[in-house]
Amino acid sequence: MKKITVIGLGAGNLEQMPIGVWNRLKQASHIYLRTEKHPVVQDLKDQGILFHSFDHLYEKEGSFHDVYEQITKLLIEKANEETAILYVVPGHPMVAEKTTQLLLQEGPAQGVDVEVTGGQSFLDAAFTALRVDPVEGFSLLDASSLQRDHLNPHLHLLITQVYDQLTASDAKLSLMEVFPDDYEIILLYSAGVSGEEAAHKIPLYELDHHFKKVHNLALIYVPPTREEKILNRQFTTLRDIIAILRGPEGCPWDKEQTHQSIRKNLIEETYEVAEAIDLEEPDALCEELGDLLMQVMLHGQIAEDEGDFNVEDIIQVLNEKLIRRHPHVFGEREAETSQEVVKNWEEIKAQEKRDKGIDPTKQSLLSGVPKDLPALMTAYKLSKKAAKVGFDWDQLQDVYAKIEEELSEVKEAKGSEEIKEELGDLLFAVANLARFLKIDAEEALALTNLKFKRRFHFIEEHLQKPLEEATLDEMEWLWQEAKKKEREA
Incomplete structure (x- = not known):
């Protein structure tokens, strides 16, 4: 069977390479290196070991992802031509090596066996250089796809694939969403490479300033923190x-x-x-x-x-509901307008009820309006539901006529109970007017309440005497002054 063997060069010099890996390199007939940028490569040349590298693809392709996909494609093609090849990567093939994952995924699907073996991970050298015990908890992250929710400030964070200034800049911006700009981090170069290893403590905001050229052996280390200003976020x-x-x-x-x-x-x-x-x-x-x-x-x-239940259950139920009710975003259903979204939403809600054993056709049309909503908001929602089946006025003038009718009945009402009932009818009619005008009645009244408070505070601040001693004319004059200042603002 056609075969690709993936092997790692380790993180350091030739002295650190296992003898088994070295022997495989000397015995292989067809060797392909992802990159020549590794301290062991010169030793390979000195020993007369022949190989091909894919460094030219980094200049040709538009992104690292494209490079890795192209390498995978070429390796599988070579395996079909040469039967057995040795693919060599820096470090360990299973640590921060995207091409290994792509080969494991694509190789068997195309009739190529993929074996992964050997190599020392750069993590060993990194933990040694940083004096960090990984048992304390760490997270290994890829700078090219770093996101805020990847960053746990309780853990040691090691960020690899920091190839250039652009990648470092993107990583810095992501880190600044969690850590303050001056948070001290360590930029580690060539971990485990004798004579080249270097660690620089720098404030976070300087991170991308240290990348003046491409560097494939750079690592960002962000230490865990107990700072309240960070953890409280x-x-x-x-x-x-x-x-x-x-x-x-x-x-x-x-x-x-x-x-x-x-x-x-x-x-x-x-x-x-x-x-x-x-x-x-x-x-x-x-x-x-x-x-x-x-x-x-x-x-x-x-x-x-x-x-x-717990908070995670709340979040799970919410996430599932949001995905389920937005099939035009997360599924295959289409909705180009907000009206289509609402139509989908109502259909999905009805299906959710059926899934719970509730027949929507046997429920009152007015069900689903919470009984504890403010009365004005309830009136708005009740009339809106009734309007869906045509129980509504034909035109705006009819609503104005209804308000005038209800106002007349308030004026003619006798006794507190009758007045209360007729006043409720008037308020319900006003809520319908708001709906007809596509205005939220509760919101409109809330804004008026704020306006009243603001103008009355103006009266209180500008009166030269206690409120109880002021005349209505004095207060009305200040009220008009408050209105004038609002118009001028």
Whole structure:
């Protein structure tokens, strides 16, 4: 059977190479090197060992991924021509070597056996140079595909494939999403290569400044941290804090809480988020969203303590729902407009109910509107659902006429109960007007409330006497002044 044997040159000089690897190199007839940029290559030349390299592809192809795919393709072609070849890579073939993975995937599919053997990983030399014990926990990452969620500040981070200034710059930007700009890292060159190994401690922001030329034996080391300003940005820290607060040595108040006892807190925090949005205050919004998230985390921890579910279950259910309800993004269904998205969404929700044993056709059209929503928002949603089946006015003028009718009935009503009922009808009609105008009635009223508060505060600030002593004319004049300043702003 046609065969490719993948072997590693190790991380250092010839003295560090296992005798078995050296013997394989001397005995092989067809040798292909991924790159000649390795300290052992000159020894191969000195010993008269003939080989071909793929260095020319790095200049020809547009990306490292393209290079690796092309190497894989050429090796399989050569294996079909020469039956058995030796493919030689730096370090160990199974550590940070993309071509090995591609060969293992593509070779057997094309009738070529792929054997992986030998080579010392650069990790041994790196841990020795850095004086790091890997049992403490480490993560080996690829600089060319580094993402924020790969970075765990609790672990020793070793980032390889740092070939050039561009790659180093991209890695720096990713690291800066987790670590401060001046966080001290180590740039390690040629680990394990006698006479060439070098380690430089530098602040993170200088990382790409050290790459003035291509270097294929560079490694970034980011040490773990206990700095609160870094760890406090991690979701795991929040989860741990909530668990501690609810734990045996935690806060007496937090330990006593139940879903029902903090139900009102969730509602209050939601409204405070809404207020921060209306006030357009980013700092306040950031803080209020944190308070709302804390309520979610508390409910998750309470459920975990009671053996019902945990925060990870919440995230899983949410992720699955988002993927399921967006088939035009994650699946094969198409939706070019927001209207088509909503149509898909409704169909999927109906199917979800059927999957739970609920027949949507036997449910009231008005089901699904939470009973604890604010009344104005409930009116908006109820009328919107009814309008879907044609229970609605034909034109805007009909809505205005209904409001006038309801206002007349409020004026004619006798007794508090009748007035309350007619006033409710009027408010419901106004909510319908908002829907017709494609305006959220709750949002509109919230903005008016803020405007009222802002103008009344203006009166309080500019009155030269206590409010109780001011006349209506004085307060009205200041009210008009507040309106004037808003128009001028």
